[in-house]
Amino acid sequence: MSANTAVAAKYRNNFLKEIEEQVEMGDWVKMCMQCGVCSGSCPTNFQGAWEHPPQELFMMIRAGKREEVLTTSSMWNCTSCYNCIVRCPRKLPITHIMHGIAEYAHRLGMAPKLQPTRFFSGLFWKNATKTGRVNELKLSMGLYFKDGFVQGIKNGMAMQAVALGLVKAKRLNVMELFGGHKCKDQKGIQAMLKKAYEIERSRKTARIAG
Amino acid sequence: MTEHVATNETILVVGGGISGMTAALEAAETGKNVVLVEKNPALGGRTSQLYRYFPKLCHPICGLEINQRRLKNNPRVRVLTLAEVSGIEGDAGNYTVTVKVKPRYVNENCTACGDCGRAVETMVDDPFNYNLGQHKAAYLPNAMAYPQRYVLDPAIIGSADADRAKAACKYGAIDLDMQEETIQVKAGAVVWATGWQPYDAAKIQPYGYDRFKNVITSVEFERLADIHGPTGGKILRPSDGKEAKNIAFIQCAGSRDENHLRHCSRICCMASLKQTHYVREAYPEDGKSTIYYIDIRAIDRFEDFYQKVQADPSVNFIKSKVAKITEDEHGNPVCHGVNTEGYKRYTTPHDLVVLAVGMEPSVKGVNIPGHIVADSSGFIEADPANGAVFGAGCASNALDVNRAVQSATAAALRAIQVVNKVAKAEA
Numbered sequence: 001m002s003a004n005t006a007v008a009a010k011y012r013n014n015f016l017k018e019i020e021e022q023v024e025m026g027d028w029v030k031m032c033m034q035c036g037v038c039s040g041s042c043p044t045n046f047q048g049a050w051e052h053p054p055q056e057l058f059m060m061i062r063a064g065k066r067e068e069v070l071t072t073s074s075m076w077n078c079t080s081c082y083n084c085i086v087r088c089p090r091k092l093p094i095t096h097i098m099h100g101i102a103e104y105a106h107r108l109g110m111a112p113k114l115q116p117t118r119f120f121s122g123l124f125w126k127n128a129t130k131t132g133r134v135n136e137l138k139l140s141m142g143l144y145f146k147d148g149f150v151q152g153i154k155n156g157m158a159m160q161a162v163a164l165g166l167v168k169a170k171r172l173n174v175m176e177l178f179g180g181h182k183c184k185d186q187k188g189i190q191a192m193l194k195k196a197y198e199i200e201r202s203r204k205t206a207r208i209a210g
Numbered sequence: 211m212t213e214h215v216a217t218n219e220t221i222l223v224v225g226g227g228i229s230g231m232t233a234a235l236e237a238a239e240t241g242k243n244v245v246l247v248e249k250n251p252a253l254g255g256r257t258s259q260l261y262r263y264f265p266k267l268c269h270p271i272c273g274l275e276i277n278q279r280r281l282k283n284n285p286r287v288r289v290l291t292l293a294e295v296s297g298i299e300g301d302a303g304n305y306t307v308t309v310k311v312k313p314r315y316v317n318e319n320c321t322a323c324g325d326c327g328r329a330v331e332t333m334v335d336d337p338f339n340y341n342l343g344q345h346k347a348a349y350l351p352n353a354m355a356y357p358q359r360y361v362l363d364p365a366i367i368g369s370a371d372a373d374r375a376k377a378a379c380k381y382g383a384i385d386l387d388m389q390e391e392t393i394q395v396k397a398g399a400v401v402w403a404t405g406w407q408p409y410d411a412a413k414i415q416p417y418g419y420d421r422f423k424n425v426i427t428s429v430e431f432e433r434l435a436d437i438h439g440p441t442g443g444k445i446l447r448p449s450d451g452k453e454a455k456n457i458a459f460i461q462c463a464g465s466r467d468e469n470h471l472r473h474c475s476r477i478c479c480m481a482s483l484k485q486t487h488y489v490r491e492a493y494p495e496d497g498k499s500t501i502y503y504i505d506i507r508a509i510d511r512f513e514d515f516y517q518k519v520q521a522d523p524s525v526n527f528i529k530s531k532v533a534k535i536t537e538d539e540h541g542n543p544v545c546h547g548v549n550t551e552g553y554k555r556y557t558t559p560h561d562l563v564v565l566a567v568g569m570e571p572s573v574k575g576v577n578i579p580g581h582i583v584a585d586s587s588g589f590i591e592a593d594p595a596n597g598a599v600f601g602a603g604c605a606s607n608a609l610d611v612n613r614a615v616q617s618a619t620a621a622a623l624r625a626i627q628v629v630n631k632v633a634k635a636e637a
Contacts, residue, residue, distance in 0.1 A: 033505075034550050035504040035530070035531035035550070036529075036530040036547055036548045036549070039547075039550075040531070040533025040546060040548045041533045041534065052553070055548075056550075087469075087533070088468075089462070089469065090468060091469075
């Protein structure tokens with residue numbers, strides 16, 4: 001049984017309870033009074049990027065719209081500017097709740113695969129944890145080729161002048177493509193992360209079971 | 211119980227607004243002696259600064275006039291104006307209260323003829339109109355002022371203006387040598403009815419009350435609509451004196467907000483609904499009101515008032531707390547936010563924005579002499595620890611006039627019970 005089927009079976013129609021128990025800061029959702037100040041204060045244009053502004057997401061959670069909330073790309077567009085937290089009359093930690101829901105959707109495997117924020121987050125994490133250092137060249141290449149090989153070449157060509165400029169200014173080393181620089185104790189970092197993964201996994205499994 | 215009860219049978223009422231006047235009169239009309247202390251030069255408080263009451267839309271002058279008549283006819287109430295309580299000593303049934311009385315510079319001979327006002331040249335801010343206008347430094351606090359006596363602003367004392375005022379008075383009513391006095395009053399019980407103050411709208415930073423002239427508060431709007439107000443009852447906007455026909459009302463400006471006032475101020479929804487009537491009255495053809503709200507709280511039997519306003523085509527309701535206000539090149543305030551019915555963004559210019567500001571208890575942050583238990587918003591609680599100091603009206607909760615009067619009557623009854631015990635013990 002996948003994690004998604006497990007929680008769906010556990011909470012049945014009570015999506016609010018699921019969010020409260022499984023999502024970081026999710027217990028704040030019920031405090032929303034639907035005033036709309038968070039959305040009105042959001043600097044991103046959610047009509048283009050956000051399908052559902054924060055207070056609508058909160059209402060959808062209460063209405064039990066599980067599928068729509070967990071598969072939407074809305075909360076992935078949060079830029080963490082904290083304007084909503086500052087202005088919320090009920091002091092909801094909205095930014096943190098957005099990240100909490102996004103992380104939960106990702107964990108259940110329901111988040112949109114190619115949503116740029118999610119894609120980039122995954123890419124960055126893999127890139128940084130592999131050697132203990134961020135390889136900027138590989139990171140940007142990975143991002144260029146997100147939407148396929150042809151689009152990747154096009155993106156690369158479009159950024160050619162910038163890349164050459166960076167090389168000239170010695171801010172970009174082409175040799176990074178082959179291995180690249182590492183931290184001193186690569187094995188140590190990986191062992192540490194492995195342990196962290198284990199702790200996280202056992203805690204989250206316990207949470208779903210409990 | 212007798213050992214707690216001392217010898218004083220007077221009731222002291224602090225604050226001479228609608229609640230204080232009511233408490234004083236209710237107690238006095240049962241035969242108790244009352245001292246009524248008011249810090250302003252006239253009674254009436256914020257009620258006298260309203261243009262109209264909801265729900266009947268009658269003028270507050272009417273209700274206040276009845277109370278003033280009761281006061282005039284009742285020798286048991288002693289009214290002290292320009293007076294503030296600075297200390298309370300003692301226990302229930304036996305308080306000694308220290309009262310500071312500021313000089314009025316005008317004695318009982320005054321007939322309110324107005325000669326001094328005409329003689330004086332200096333202008334000072336008019337707090338009765340929330341400083342929207344100015345008045346002469348020798349003035350009658352308002353048309354309905356009780357007592358009907360002029361006041362000299364301390365700013366002109368020692369200047370030629372003060373001498374001009376003195377010379378102009380035919381009745382020898384001006385006394386420039388008056389000094390601040392401190393008096394002691396004995397009391398068995400104290401009714402604390404110091405009312406409320408509008409929340410400082412400048413603290414709601416995104417609304418720009420301190421930056422945009424055409425963003426005003428609901429209490430200021432009352433003065434604009436009033437014929438005795440700074441515009442003579444015309445609804446004109448402050449920046450350019452243009453007729454303000456397209457008016458936005460923003461609810462919960464400061465209220466229900468953990469960053470400002472955590473309580474619901476209860477009156478603001480009804481006040482804004484009422485004020486849409488002012489707009490239609492002033493501009494029956496093309497007046498337009500927009501109410502931005504979280505939810506309308508037309509408490510108990512006021513629901514029908516709300517429904518009537520809803521049915522009015524000149525009033526538009528938008529379910530949204532405005533996120534911020536900016537100003538366009540014509541000086542129009544522009545409301546930005548998201549309509550939570552449909553989740554659409556709006557950017558809407560208006561001629562004038564009225565912030566329905568919340569009620570802050572005037573006792574908040576003020577050191578009430580003695581030990582007073584207050585709730586998390588600063589309103590006085592009904593608590594045995596308060597002894598015989600009873601909160602009344604808006605010092606005890608966010609209330610409309612009707613409920614403030616009920617609260618004041620209740621407080622008067624509690625005070626009467628205390629002084630009755632005193633009387634019994636003495637008998």
